[in-house]
Amino acid sequence: MSTEKTGPTQPIVLRCPDADAASRKVADLITEAITAKPAIVLGLATGATPIQTYEHLVAGFRNGRVDFRHATSFNLDEYIGLEAKHPQSYRYYMQQHLFDHVNFSPMRTYVPDGCADDPVAHASAYDQEIGRVGGIDLQLLGIGRNGHIGFNEPGSPAASRTRVVDLAEVTIKNNARYFDSPDQVPKKAITMGIGTIFEAKQIVMLATGASKAKVIRQSLLDPPTESVPASLLQLHSSVTFVLDEAAASELPDEIC
């Protein structure tokens, strides 16, 4: 793996041989951050991509390398209309892949409530809660094929806050693989805003697989634009893209 600042862009790019190495690298970055600040505030992501990272963190917890006792976490997003016990809810995902296996205090794992009576008020309270604990120290991100981060679809304002959003057609189609049929995919979600994400002190973007290669190239090399939300990350002062070879395959050699 090689490390280098990219030319015209701000992010650091770490290119790893495969998805497992990239996932392990992200788990190591999170472990180092928790070791440096046990009462860390983490921003966490869902999707297929970070599953292996969570597996490495669970293994690290079991062998005593990482301790979540004093940590707090805020997840990026949740589908509107899915209860915590719905197998496709992001709360369920987080319990299944991380929270049920490590020693986070259950009082300090925040995921937006997709069944809140007043989702608009809930989203705004979620944003305030992040501020109340002092902001996110390290935010983990994945990326949608259209460049979305969290559920900030193309066109989301750079200054947006945690809010209720409509999912893009392509996102509904893509996420349909997790549901019995496409019409079961919720059409709305609560997501941290791009402005909320930008307040994190450090951001780690994990992307693996050839299906992410084009949007990774756009995000790192094209001028930052709200049409590709992840490209706005070029404007953040502390972003690391951790990529496997496949996701990095459209980047010029000099970047990695």
Ligand SMILES: N[C@@H]1[C@@H](O)[C@H](O)[C@@H](COP(=O)(O)O)O[C@@H]1O
């Ligand atoms: N809201 C999530 C995002 O936070 C995630 O980054 C993205 C990519 O998912 P995957 O890792 O499965 O490609 O999909 C979802 O829509």
